[in-house]
Amino acid sequence: MRLRDGFALTASALTSRPLRSLLTLLGVAIGIAAVALLTAIGEGLRGYVLDNFSQFGTRIIAIHPGKTQTGGLGGILSSVRPLNLGDAAALGRLAHVEAVVPIIQGSGDIQYQQRSRRSDIIGGGHQLAEAWRFELALGQFLPPARDGRSPPYAVLGYTLHRELFGAANPLGELVRIGGTRFRVIGVMAEKGQLLGFDLDDIAYIPVDWAQSLFNREGLMEIDVVFNAGTGSAPLAERIRTLLVERHGMEDFNITTQDDMLASLGRILSVLTLAVGALGGVSLLVGAVGILTIMTTTVSERTAEIGLLRAIGASPRQVLGLFLAEATLLSLAGGLLGLLLLALLLGVLHLAVPGLPLALRPAFLLLALLLAGLIGVLAGIAPARAAARLHPVEALRGE
Numbered sequence: 406m407r408l409r410d411g412f413a414l415t416a417s418a419l420t421s422r423p424l425r426s427l428l429t430l431l432g433v434a435i436g437i438a439a440v441a442l443l444t445a446i447g448e449g450l451r452g453y454v455l456d457n458f459s460q461f462g463t464r465i466i467a468i469h470p471g472k473t474q475t476g477g478l479g480g481i482l483s484s485v486r487p488l489n490l491g492d493a494a495a496l497g498r499l500a501h502v503e504a505v506v507p508i509i510q511g512s513g514d515i516q517y518q519q520r521s522r523r524s525d526i527i528g529g530g531h532q533l534a535e536a537w538r539f540e541l542a543l544g545q546f547l548p549p550a551r552d553g554r555s556p557p558y559a560v561l562g563y564t565l566h567r568e569l570f571g572a573a574n575p576l577g578e579l580v581r582i583g584g585t586r587f588r589v590i591g592v593m594a595e596k597g598q599l600l601g602f603d604l605d606d607i608a609y610i611p612v613d614w615a616q617s618l619f620n621r622e623g624l625m626e627i628d629v630v631f632n633a634g635t636g637s638a639p640l641a642e643r644i645r646t647l648l649v650e651r652h653g654m655e656d657f658n659i660t661t662q663d664d665m666l667a668s669l670g671r672i673l674s675v676l677t678l679a680v681g682a683l684g685g686v687s688l689l690v691g692a693v694g695i696l697t698i699m700t701t702t703v704s705e706r707t708a709e710i711g712l713l714r715a716i717g718a719s720p721r722q723v724l725g726l727f728l729a730e731a732t733l734l735s736l737a738g739g740l741l742g743l744l745l746l747a748l749l750l751g752v753l754h755l756a757v758p759g760l761p762l763a764l765r766p767a768f769l770l771l772a773l774l775l776a777g778l779i780g781v782l783a784g785i786a787p788a789r790a791a792a793r794l795h796p797v798e799a800l801r802g803e
Contacts, residue, residue, distance in 0.1 A: 433738025438745040449761035465662040466629045487623020504532035504630040509615040513583035517569040525607045528615020536630045544576045544591030555611030559587035563595040564605035583618045637661040739776025
């Protein structure tokens with residue numbers, strides 16, 4: 406049997422029952438579109454989260470107070486000693502350190518004249534904007550402390566400025582933060598949201614004023630930014646040694662930006678795979694559809710199989726014909742699935758413009774290969790059944 410004749414015979418078998426073939430195609434198409442779309446959404450979310458965390462820089466080490474240890478009697482002992490401004494000053498003297506940001510975070514009412522808004526409040530060092538790569542829309546950021554005490558200045562986030570002042574210039578105006586008056590010296594540029602946290606609805610005040618405002622002796626966090634002259638691991642070890650010397654024990658946790666991004670990457674990769682697996686259920690339905698239609702086709706075309714065998718077609722050729730039919734059916738379903746995917750992407754772009762999507766060409770190629778593999782796997786059993794039919798018995802059965 407010539408290859409051209411085999412292809413024509415396979416194509417005619419599919420087109421002879423167009424409705425049944427179309428329904429089977431839809432089963433595969435929906436599965437392919439679901440897998441590709443859900444994987445694109447998962448990859449898009451992964452990239453979105455990692456990009457948002459990376460916007461703060463990749464050379465940051467965060468130190469938090471407290472370290473949980475396992476006690477000798479099987480209990481959990483928690484040792485918490487607050488980090489203080491002296492620790493931050495000592496860290497700033499380490500080699501290759503560019504900036505040190507002591508942080509205290511809370512929330513409170515910010516008032517200007519008759520307007521009031523409850524927002525997050527961050528008490529930070531004067532290097533916070535530089536360390537976190539934040540830009541200013543107006544004015545300047547908090548200045549260094551003078552004579553051991555910072556001036557009562559505040560910098561407003563973009564949204565907070567708009568809610569309290571509207572289009573007016575807030576520089577030089579007095580606002581009350583937690584009942585204490587602060588003079589506004591700057592407004593941050595718009596940053597947007599990070600995992601549901603509005604980076605623009607924040608008031609920034611000096612960390613020593615935040616200690617008084619929230620009645621805290623210690624710091625919630627110290628961020629250390631280092632230059633390219635060292636790596637995160639050796640610097641983290643030097644930070645650990647310094648703080649152990651100051652505290653007498655390791656009662657703190659050190660997290661590098663590399664560790665955090667790697668952990669996030671692993672978590673989001675698992676999420677992407679899980680989301681893609683959900684779409685794989687639709688592919689399973691499509692595979693069952695191909696298996697069903699091919700099994701039915703074999704039973705309906707018994708006489709045709711017998712005639713092919715009688716005129717000299719070998720069992721291998723019959724096997725190839727039915728496998729080609731199943732593969733062609735699934736590949737056509739894969740192409741239809743990609744068209745359906747393009748339609749879904751267009752609808753999603755119009756309905757949810759901000760939804761992050763990462764559709765890679767490799768995914769499309771993988772989807773087509775997956776469709777072909779499904780056709781082969783689903784068609785093996787019916788094709789083998791067709792190849793094993795005895796020509797005389799097949800013709801007699803008709």
